[in-house]
Amino acid sequence: xxxxxxxxxxxxxxxxxxxxxxxxxxxxxxxxxxxxxxxxxxxxxxxxxxxxxxxxxxxxxxxxxxxxxxxxxxxxxxxxxxxxxxxxxxxxxxxxxxxxxxxxxxxxxxxxxxxxxxxxxxxxxxxxxxxxxxxxxxxxxxxxxxxxxxxxxxxxxxxxxxxxxxxxxxxxxxxxxxxxxxxxxxxxxxxxxxxxxxxxxxxxxxxxxxxxxxxxxxxxxxxxxxxxxxxxxxxxxxxxxxxxxxxxxxxxxxxxxxxxxxxxxxxxxxxxxxxxxxxxxxxxxxxxxxxxxxxxxxxxxxxxxxxxxxxxxxxxxxxxxxxxxxxxxxxxxxxxxxxxxxxxxxxxxxxxxxxxxxxxxxxxxxxxxxxxxxxxxxxxxxxxxxxxxx
Numbered sequence: 001x002x003x004x005x006x007x008x009x010x011x012x013x014x015x016x017x018x019x020x021x022x023x024x025x026x027x028x029x030x031x032x033x034x035x036x037x038x039x040x041x042x043x044x045x046x047x048x049x050x051x052x053x054x055x056x057x058x059x060x061x062x063x064x065x066x067x068x069x070x071x072x073x074x075x076x077x078x079x080x081x082x083x084x085x086x087x088x089x090x091x092x093x094x095x096x097x098x099x100x101x102x103x104x105x106x107x108x109x110x111x112x113x114x115x116x117x118x119x120x121x122x123x124x125x126x127x128x129x130x131x132x133x134x135x136x137x138x139x140x141x142x143x144x145x146x147x148x149x150x151x152x153x154x155x156x157x158x159x160x161x162x163x164x165x166x167x168x169x170x171x172x173x174x175x176x177x178x179x180x181x182x183x184x185x186x187x188x189x190x191x192x193x194x195x196x197x198x199x200x201x202x203x204x205x206x207x208x209x210x211x212x213x214x215x216x217x218x219x220x221x222x223x224x225x226x227x228x229x230x231x232x233x234x235x236x237x238x239x240x241x242x243x244x245x246x247x248x249x250x251x252x253x254x255x256x257x258x259x260x261x262x263x264x265x266x267x268x269x270x271x272x273x274x275x276x277x278x279x280x281x282x283x284x285x286x287x288x289x290x291x292x293x294x295x296x297x298x299x300x301x302x303x304x305x306x307x308x309x310x311x312x313x314x315x316x317x318x319x320x321x322x323x324x325x326x327x328x329x330x331x332x333x334x335x336x337x338x339x340x341x342x343x344x345x346x347x348x349x350x351x352x353x354x355x356x357x358x359x360x361x362x363x364x365x366x367x368x369x370x371x372x373x374x375x376x377x378x379x380x381x382x383x384x385x386x387x388x389x390x
Contacts, residue, residue: 134331279319
């Protein structure tokens, strides 16, 4: 299908010619009982098995489908391999208490929780966009740029850890750290609870939902419930995975084929298309190191990833793999916001993680596929109209 057989024939031709040239040397003795052709075939089979993983498949796909992939035409036909897909449709979180979710939504957008700084959770996590702020890095209370790009709040509950370095294992733990961080929300629990306790509407709502006045536990439970409700199912790609052949175009399907062939799914897979493991970034570092020279010492330390928390050498440059859900809406990209567009981000991933440049036609197709991952929210608000920056 991908002309891989033609590639292996040519590769095999080179191998067999090398075997013939070395057949009389002491270092290549023929095993007793095997003819020369059978011996060559056995060696060739071992070599082909060793070098046949995804990068060669990707090479074969590029050879088979030169831009603009004219062989592919008509509507997409849905997954046809018969094998389990590495990505699964996104499911909404069920079993949430509606009253607790509503209370959490009020708290999420309430600037009184920021200790008088005029900020709320929604300041950085905009619900009418991609669930982040669209800036290279978060902006602190003092107006200064912080160290990390704001991750999207949409589908965050599907991640196994939170924040770029995997600092936290629960939403409640993360929310408390953000509320009390002097550079982010700048609040204290005495001030938060006093503010909420002085508001009759909040007191009534907490009594109705939790049977008590505002408490630390109640605030964290409500915020966590609201954030768990922020899933974005029913993307066009989800519908494709469920068998809707017309949900994505032929080019978008080709982009998915390349996404798998280049090995992107080794990190971006599962229901959230990422968010379920830590990975080293970058794997290939020369360009990365050169680009970072102009950054501050603190920014360069942030590039060390999880190591800045654990101080373990094996955690250098480890980051939580981000989800690619709604990725067309969440520029700029990476922990430091280095890439302003999806094209730039795909180029960066190829250089940093694969150590290569991808053909422009391949990048274009992968970007088209990524644009199919935008879903809807259960609040009835669709993430902002298709972002033209990709």
